[in-house]
Amino acid sequence: MLKRLLIVSPDFHGYWKAVASAFESIGYSVRVHRYDSHTTFADRVQNKLLHDLPESLRSRAAAEKATLRAVEQLRGESFDAVLVIKGDQLGEAWWDALSAESVPSVIWLYDEIRRTRYTPEFLASTGRIASYSHGDVRLLREHGADAVFVPLGFDSSQSFVRVEVPAVTLVGARYPNREQLVRGIQGSGVPVRAYGRDWSRRLSDVVRTRRFRAAGVPASGDLSRGAAYGVMAGSLATLNVHANQDGFTMRTFEAAGVGGLELVDRPEVSEFYEVGKEVLVFESVEEIVDAARRAQREPAWADQVREAARRRTLAEHTLEHRARALEALWD
Numbered sequence: 001m002l003k004r005l006l007i008v009s010p011d012f013h014g015y016w017k018a019v020a021s022a023f024e025s026i027g028y029s030v031r032v033h034r035y036d037s038h039t040t041f042a043d044r045v046q047n048k049l050l051h052d053l054p055e056s057l058r059s060r061a062a063a064e065k066a067t068l069r070a071v072e073q074l075r076g077e078s079f080d081a082v083l084v085i086k087g088d089q090l091g092e093a094w095w096d097a098l099s100a101e102s103v104p105s106v107i108w109l110y111d112e113i114r115r116t117r118y119t120p121e122f123l124a125s126t127g128r129i130a131s132y133s134h135g136d137v138r139l140l141r142e143h144g145a146d147a148v149f150v151p152l153g154f155d156s157s158q159s160f161v162r163v164e165v166p167a168v169t170l171v172g173a174r175y176p177n178r179e180q181l182v183r184g185i186q187g188s189g190v191p192v193r194a195y196g197r198d199w200s201r202r203l204s205d206v207v208r209t210r211r212f213r214a215a216g217v218p219a220s221g222d223l224s225r226g227a228a229y230g231v232m233a234g235s236l237a238t239l240n241v242h243a244n245q246d247g248f249t250m251r252t253f254e255a256a257g258v259g260g261l262e263l264v265d266r267p268e269v270s271e272f273y274e275v276g277k278e279v280l281v282f283e284s285v286e287e288i289v290d291a292a293r294r295a296q297r298e299p300a301w302a303d304q305v306r307e308a309a310r311r312r313t314l315a316e317h318t319l320e321h322r323a324r325a326l327e328a329l330w331d
Contacts, residue, residue, distance in 0.1 A: 002029040004078065008070050009085035010036045012110070014225060015250065018155035019085065022319035025157075026327065033073040035066040035089060067091035079103055081330045088116040095126060104330030106130055110152055112246055113139065120145065128329050132247035150326060151272070152250045153319040154257030160229035167191035167218070168263075168292050169235040171228045172251065174198030174215060178241050182217045184285035190292045193218045195231060232260040237280075237292050237302075240264045248272070253317045256309035261295055261302050263288055272317060278309040 005028040009016040020030045066089045074082070074097055082098060082105040084090075098105055109131040113120060123129055124145035131137050132151050140147035168185055170178060173196055185192040197205045199219035206212060223231060232238040238260045240251045252269060255262040262279045273279040282288045295302040 002027060003080040004028070005030050006074060006077075006079045006082045007032045007085065008073070008082065008087060008090070009034055010089070012085060015155070016085065018157065018319055019083075019323070021155075021157045022323040023083075023327075025320050026323055031073070031077065031079075033070055035070050035087070036062075063089050063091050067094045070094050071097045074098065074101060081105065081327075083108060083326060086110060086116065088118050106326055106329045108150060108326060109133070109136065110247070110250075112136055123147075130326060130329060133245075135246040148329065150322055151248060151317075152253060153317050153322045154250075154253040154313050155225070156257065156314060156318045156320070158226055158229060160226045160233065160258065162233040162258075163227075163230040164234040165193060165231055166236055167193045168237045168239060168288065169193050169195065169231055170239040170241065171195045171223060171231060172241070174211065175241075175243055177243070178239075179215050181239065181241060181285060181288070182215065185288055185292070186217050188285065188289040190289050191218075191236070193220065195220045195223050195228070197222045229254065229258045232262075233258040235260060236295055237261040237263050237288075239288070242266060253313055257313035257317070259306040259310040261291075261306055262309060263291055273309060273312055278305065278312050280305070 005023055007016065007020055007030060009019065009032060011034055016032050016034055020032050023030050070090055071094055080103070082103050084105065084107045086109060087107055105127055107123070107126060107129045109129065112133055113123070113136050120139050120143040123140055124143045127146065129140055129145055129147045130150035131140070131147060134149055137147045137149045168190060170182055172178070174194070182192050182194055194215065194217055198209050198211055199215055200221035201214055201219060202221055205221055232255045238255050240255055240262055242249065242265055248269065252264065252272070256273060256279055263282050264279055265282060267275065267281050269275065269279055269281065275281050280291050282291065
């Protein structure tokens with residue numbers, strides 16, 4: 001008989017579906033509850049009413065609603081394990097209910113604790129915790145928590161079509177450090193293109209984001225995950241630029257997993273990939289430009305790096321690998 005798993009997750013850019021698929025592939029029957037989703041008409045009406053409240057009341061009301069719905073899901077069926085992805089919007093009633101059910105559970109964090117509503121002290125009281133951040137694992141252990149490192153991964157179940165883009169690409173939000181990089185690349189004469197609503201000059205995107213000043217580089221709007229995979233796979237090279245983060249984002253494994261020529265801004269990526277052979281590391285615009293020009297001159301070299309990155313990812317860094325690591329925490 002299949003083990004029954006409840007995944008309680010935010011929408012998380014749709015990654016909840018990929019995580020569920022990974023667990024199904026290793027033999028679980030999965031039910032997913034998205035605690036911050038507004039899928040029904042009634043949900044959307046209620047969410048609109050909440051947005052009319054003052055900020056403090058809105059946050060409290062949203063948390064109470066998310067908590068109540070999650071508790072209902074937990075009590076509605078019998079589960080063999082519960083995976084809480086992030087979960088910091090859930091209130092005390094959820095954690096009390098989870099404890100009362102006596103079901104093995106794990107919290108998986110894809111963000112640093114400092115950017116959540118959690119405290120290390122609270123997390124230490126909840127049970128086993130997996131985090132993508134080595135720093136947070138150390139912090140949690142200092143507070144007596146049962147914490148382990150489980151990084152993010154590549155959704156190998158996502159289909160995509162490779163799109164040839166003869167430019168260095170950046171798929172993601174528009175931050176000052178990223179804008180400076182892409183402008184520098186363009187200034188060098190190497191073609192570059194950014195993707196995402198923050199970069200787009202489409203009128204609806206400009207109005208929604210209030211980004212009235214253009215970044216000054218060729219840009220397109222948001223991409224679905226499948227479309228983003230296709231762009232990264234077919235780009236001259238694709239950038240993976242972190243903000244103030246300790247852990248490595250999904251993009252690290254996605255760009256490599258689709259066979260992109262990935263340029264990463266953190267040398268610690270060597271924990272997962274062989275630098276120079278599977279991914280490339282940069283510290284300056286000049287190093288990005290040098291790598292891009294070499295890819296233009298030596299496509300065979302670039303293809304070797306791409307293929308090595310894809311092989312490594314499929315062998316070690318898919319979400320199925322992460323599902324097995326998480327499963328081991330409640331088995």
